[in-house]
Amino acid sequence: MAARQRHESGRVDDVSNDPVAEALAKDVDAGFADLYGAYQRLVFSVTLRLSGRRADAEDLTAEAFLRAFRALLGYDTDRVRALRTRAWLMTIVMNVWRNHQRTMARKPPPGDIDAAPEPVDGAESVEAAAERHDTAGRLAGLLARLPDPQREAIVLRHVVDLPVGDIASILGMAEGTVRSHISRGLSRLRTDAVTQGGLS
Amino acid sequence: MNSFDRDPVLTDLAALPMDAPDGLLDRIATRWSRVGAPIGELAVAFTRRGIAFVRPDDADFAPAFRQRFARPLLPAPAVPDGLAEALSTGDGTDLDVDLDAAGEFQRSVLEATRSIPVGQVRPYAWVAAEIGRPKAVRAVGTALATNPVPLVIPCHRVVRTDGSLGQYIFGPDTKRELLKREHADV
Numbered sequence: 001m002a003a004r005q006r007h008e009s010g011r012v013d014d015v016s017n018d019p020v021a022e023a024l025a026k027d028v029d030a031g032f033a034d035l036y037g038a039y040q041r042l043v044f045s046v047t048l049r050l051s052g053r054r055a056d057a058e059d060l061t062a063e064a065f066l067r068a069f070r071a072l073l074g075y076d077t078d079r080v081r082a083l084r085t086r087a088w089l090m091t092i093v094m095n096v097w098r099n100h101q102r103t104m105a106r107k108p109p110p111g112d113i114d115a116a117p118e119p120v121d122g123a124e125s126v127e128a129a130a131e132r133h134d135t136a137g138r139l140a141g142l143l144a145r146l147p148d149p150q151r152e153a154i155v156l157r158h159v160v161d162l163p164v165g166d167i168a169s170i171l172g173m174a175e176g177t178v179r180s181h182i183s184r185g186l187s188r189l190r191t192d193a194v195t196q197g198g199l200s
Numbered sequence: 201m202n203s204f205d206r207d208p209v210l211t212d213l214a215a216l217p218m219d220a221p222d223g224l225l226d227r228i229a230t231r232w233s234r235v236g237a238p239i240g241e242l243a244v245a246f247t248r249r250g251i252a253f254v255r256p257d258d259a260d261f262a263p264a265f266r267q268r269f270a271r272p273l274l275p276a277p278a279v280p281d282g283l284a285e286a287l288s289t290g291d292g293t294d295l296d297v298d299l300d301a302a303g304e305f306q307r308s309v310l311e312a313t314r315s316i317p318v319g320q321v322r323p324y325a326w327v328a329a330e331i332g333r334p335k336a337v338r339a340v341g342t343a344l345a346t347n348p349v350p351l352v353i354p355c356h357r358v359v360r361t362d363g364s365l366g367q368y369i370f371g372p373d374t375k376r377e378l379l380k381r382e383h384a385d386v
Contacts, residue, residue, distance in 0.1 A: 029262065032272040036225055044220035061220055062227045069228075069272050139212045158213040189209050 018085050025081040028072055035085060036065060042086070042160050043093055049155045050097055052144045060100055064093040090162070090170045094152070101148075142192045150185030153178050158186075223248075230269065231276030232261075237287040237351060238381060239374050245273060246280050250296030254349045256370065268348070269301055283352075290318040290382050292352040302348060305336075309343040316357040319382040323361040345369065351378075359386065 020038050024031030043064055048057035068089050072080060143151055149171075156167045157178075164182075168175040232245040234257050243261040245253040253269070255261050265273050286292040293314065299307045312330040316322050324344075328337045344355040345367055356375045360366045365386065368375035379386050 028266075029273045032229065033225075033274055036228070040220040040224070041217055044224075045217035048218070049216060058221065058224055058227075062224060065228045066271065070270050073266065073270060135212055136216055139209075139216065154213065158210055159216045161214070186209060193209055 018083065020085040021081055021083040024072060024083070024085070025077050028069070028080075032065075032069055032072075035068065035089070039086065039089055040065075043089065045160050046090070046093060046155055047097065049140065049143060049159055050152065051100070052140065056100070060093070060096055064089070064096045067096060068092050086162075087166045087169055090156070090166070094170055138196065139189075139193075142189055142196065145192070146185050146188060150181045150188070153181035154185045154189070157182050225274075229272040229274045230265070232265070232273050233276040233279050235279045235284055235287065239351075239370060239378065242287070242351070244279060244283065245269075246276070247298045247300075249298040249300070251280055251283065251349050251352050252298040252301065254352055287351055290351075290354065290378075292354070295352055297349055297352060299348070305331075305333075305339065306343040306346070309340050310347060310349075310353050310355075313344065313347075313355055313358055314353045316354055318354075319384050321357045321359045321379065321384050321386055324358055324366070325361055327358055341366070357382075357384070 020031065020034050022031075023034040040061070044057055044061045047060035047064070048054065051057050051060060071092065075083075143154070146154070152171060153167060156162045156170065157164065162170070164175050164178050168178045171178065226248050230245045230247050230252060232243055232253075235242050235244050241257040243255055243257040244251060245265055253265055255264060262273055265271075280295065282295060286295055297310075299310060302310065308331040309327055312327050313322075315330075324337050324340045325334070327340045327344075328334050331340075333339070340358075344358055347353060347355040347369060350356070350369045356368055356378045358366070363386065365372055365375050365379070376386075
């Protein structure tokens, strides 16, 4: 499959190499199962760490995927095939998140998400799971106290490992701005981690 | 990675991702499967709440579902419990239905229609009176003509006041056949 394809107009676009986009172009329902399988962890992890609440993360994840599906119904096949599905979906996720924030504006800020115990991985000892849970809980608490732009940039860059270029396009800001949010947020996390007695 | 690069905060952030809970996909997508009925093979779509869409199993099913519900439609491993039996006996009153996509008026029409027992018929005007909208006879007809779950909610048991059968999603002949099977007096 060619990574770049020349259009009739002579325009050259990045086309596919994105198997999820190919699957969606072929059959939007079966392709949706692929989209969900490929990105459910990404979307749930991001919405969980942004919202700070498991129930909110489930709602936000469901809403983002449904919106993505409905958007696809309005695209023609060429447009679907040309999608960079991960960045496209994450842009939808961030829009859903912003709408959610607006409706939650008068409600209390995110609290500690890890109050409920995580399911224990079968391969992991109970002690290791407890320790991991504790670290995750403390870190999530520190993340929740960062200003929104820093938290968003750090979650996208360091929790789910997206490239800075993608984050810039997802958040609609310059790469330099993304880097600066990340760097300021990280210094604050490090300082807070020390004052709170360390993480790892 | 040398030890100088190991930043505990970055390591801990990278350990935060987790999978969405099992079953979340079924809050987004609707499942579908095929089921045999006395009038032929049907396609049935259902959510966690219940049966949402019943139509003949043909090429129109998926596009019609998409048009009406705008949700992903994925194959189901099995049909909802009790559906095959309900289709065979004609009594679907114990089945769970998901009428969330219907409007309030249509929902009340369907709920009233659901109470008509096997082997009996009621006029459109009866349904209109039953939902407290005695003048809305035509609107009742329209609501039943687009019943998302025919057979499960027995819109074939609603007939014209003059005794003629009226329209049916699966065609007037099928309506007659269904009522005959139920020994309805028409």
